[in-house]
Amino acid sequence: MILLGLQLKPHGRNCGFQGHPTHHCSCTPMQIQRYRSRISGPPIDRIDIQIEVPSVKYKELSAEHGGEHGDPIRERVNESRKVQAERFKKTKTKQY
Ligand SMILES: [Zn+2]
Numbered sequence: 001m002i003l004l005g006l007q008l009k010p011h012g013r014n015c016g017f018q019g020h021p022t023h024h025c026s027c028t029p030m031q032i033q034r035y036r037s038r039i040s041g042p043p044i045d046r047i048d049i050q051i052e053v054p055s056v057k058y059k060e061l062s063a064e065h066g067g068e069h070g071d072p073i074r075e076r077v078n079e080s081r082k083v084q085a086e087r088f089k090k091t092k093t094k095q096y
Pocket of ligand 1 (some may be wrong): 014015016017018024025026027
């Protein structure tokens with residue numbers, strides 16, 4: 001599995017605020033389409049799941065939320081691996 005992050009930064013005539021929760025995007029639809037065509041193509045087309053996420057304020061991002069620790073996550077990953085191993089048991093698909 002490969003995870004990639006791409007930040008749509010201001011570039012050329014693109015203001016960089018398209019889809020931003022609080023800033024207004026001043027681009028025309030044509031400018032947005034032109035900008036997106038520059039970051040699409042074969043490499044991007046090979047990525048199965050693409051999700052746009054709005055920007056998060058630094059204060060929110062750096063705040064202490066407690067969050068989830070590694071052990072419950074590890075258990076879920078191990079459980080998923082078991083399900084996959086069972087699913088592909090009778091195939092020649094390699095499991096890593
Ligand atoms: Zn814009």
